Amino acid sequence: MKQNFTVRQGALDGVEAFLSVARYRSFRRAAAELGVTPSAISQAVRVLEERIGAALFTRTTRSVGLTEAGERFLSRAKPAFEELVAAGEVARGLGQRPAGLLRLAVPRAIVPLLLEPLIASFCKAYPEVEVEIAASKELVDLAAEGFDAGIRLGQFVDADMVAVPMTPPFRLAVVGSPVYLAEHSRPERPGDLRQHACLRWRRSNGALALWSFNDNGQAIEIAVSGPLIASDFPTMLGAAIEGLGLAQLPEPLAADGLKAGKLIHVLEAYAPVMPGVFLCYPGRRQIMPKLRAFIDHVKSRTTGDGKVPIQVDAKRAGARKKG
Template identity: 55%
Template sequence: MKSSYTIPRNLLDGLEAFLRVAERRSFREAAEDLGVSPSAISQTVRQLEERIGVPLFIRTTRSVGLTEAGALFHAQSAPAFASLVNAWEGARTYGGRPAGLLRLNMPRSVVPILIEPIIADFCARYPDVDVEVTGEDALIDLAASGHDAGIRVGELLEADMISVRLSPAFRFVTVASPAYLAAHGRPYAPIDLKQHNCIRQRISSGAMMPWRLLDGNRSIEVAVKGRVIVNDMASVVSLAQRGMGLAQVSEPLVLGQVRDGELEVVLGNMATSSPGLFLHYPGHAQVLPKLRAFIDHVKAAVASGMLDRLIPPA
């Protein structure tokens, strides 16, 4: 006897809304992303919860979190939804010009330095491609979050990713404002950092970003203390400019401030280097025309030397 399989009607209704709320941890921000009202998002998610039969979110006046059922549903539905979107866009653009929504993920500090200078030209060349840039410092699973590609420093790339170099290697430098150095003195050796207020950064794992310096040809990790902890490098730079303490940041972020005398580099002969920035995307995923167009656009910018001017080599 032939088996009969029936797919429930409206099975996917509300799934995109659910995934956006889960990603943003906010109904308001998800509504802004999708161009609808927060009440519409909330109603759509409630209808999805009613069809499934369990609550997916824990809602309070201050936060939105996933229930155990919601976390399980998210883990399994996010990559499936991304595959459906890719299949739809792949079929729609098969043999045609690049089109659709291109979603990029990268550290917040990279957006003004690297992406803003090239994104306008890309959008002008490809009017049928919309671009959504998510700036965040947390390391995410691109496929599970629905992003087409991301930008990371070389040491954080995963082995199964395809990567395209965007910048030459650059240094991580220790900086401070002239006012801070005048008041607290200038460090001349790693041990001197123990006497200074150091602005620290907490990374997505919950750990503090380590401070590293070169001791000859050997990289050493230095334990530092400080009264202020933030979770993104742009804030570290801003606080250093305000004289809050020493900061260790990627050199391209502070080239202008150092040139203008707002910050000074200390321990410059002990600065470590990063392999540079890379565009990366899942190696197992089909490269849709919209992403291929962006990759080719970035490669052209790299070949022209444009990105080298934005991020001078170490």
């Protein structure tokens, strides 16, 4: 069905019409190829010639030929237009199937604990997707830095982000080794921590994190001191197992150590509940298939409650960071 052909004012306006006429040496056949009227093709070429400032075709009632300017324009415009079409096909392919580069901004501590198993299985399931992990303690601007998604603790997910839960909410547990607690009195209240060696965590902004507690529904924070400052939880976990002091960690991270008797949970009545870990990405009308595939893969790897648990062997975590 024929349709009106409206030419916008731009550098590429009329180029496709010109190339089709040059290919067939016919305005009528070019019009049939592009699904428009011959007069529309003629008008598009005429506007292109006016914009360039030279006649591109020699027209008679019986034939259509290229002028010298037309030949030169064809030699440059044809490969350039073909590259443009090919670029569109590449982009269209990325919009139709999981392929291309998937960039994830991830906190360092999450990589060995939560992401490694997911990435291994995802790469096997989607071989056309390349995964780039930018492991950092900084909270980067995902859109500005060109990331498809990030993984963050719930309290650090921006309001304008779409968030997919990767873990259930978890408690922050204060733990210590049996050896340490045999040599020091067990703390009964958060204030008792001032008499203890506490392993501290330095936040991405450079500040030392205060220890958080829930005292009968009231949130409190306490500044602690101790022999070690780390920027990741696995290092603190390994140091706590070695008896260097008490550490406040996500409870799932300490679960294996607690189960094996390498760690003891103290101040349980004051443990605050954190929102959990989330995969987050800028809200968009259309999610690229590579990111949609990763989101679906995360969901498919979850437990029955719809979330992925953080579990790691405590000895392995400590050894990983020491190595």
